[in-house]
Amino acid sequence: MKKRIFALLTAIIMVFALTACGGSKPTLENVLASDEWQKELKGWNDLVASMDITIDTVADGNTLVFEYHLPDQEVFNAFGDDECSQMTDGFLGQLQTIDFFAVFKSGYGVSLDAVRCAVFKADGTELYRDEIKK
DSSP states (O other): OHHHHHHHHHHHHHHHHHHOOOSOOSSHHHHHHSHHHHHHHHHHHHHHGGGTOEEEEEEETTEEEEEEEOOSOHHHHTOOHHHHHHHHHHHHHHHHHTTHHHHHHHHHSOOOSEEEEEEEOTTSOEEEEEEEEO
């Protein structure tokens, strides 16, 4: 299951890196509200739909936050720091590998300060968070 989640998250990064394009947006909030971004987000959610995980993105100033919402299932209810860190650290590591900050600025015209991943249980409790800074 962990390998499958990691593979899907890696695919998400690659899709984003290949499709990050479009006109300048003055703020991160505008980017996240755009039809283009919502289409990307839907594609990412389609990739994890078979596991009932949902992904949301929110702006925290100029920090892009990827929120992973886990379903109320036994396997996910047992997740702790180790499982969450394996999921998010791999994702953040891939972002660093592709120089995500430059890709995002080039594609959307917004300079990010950081990218954060947060994992939430079905009841909304935050299980884990980590981030990379520019």
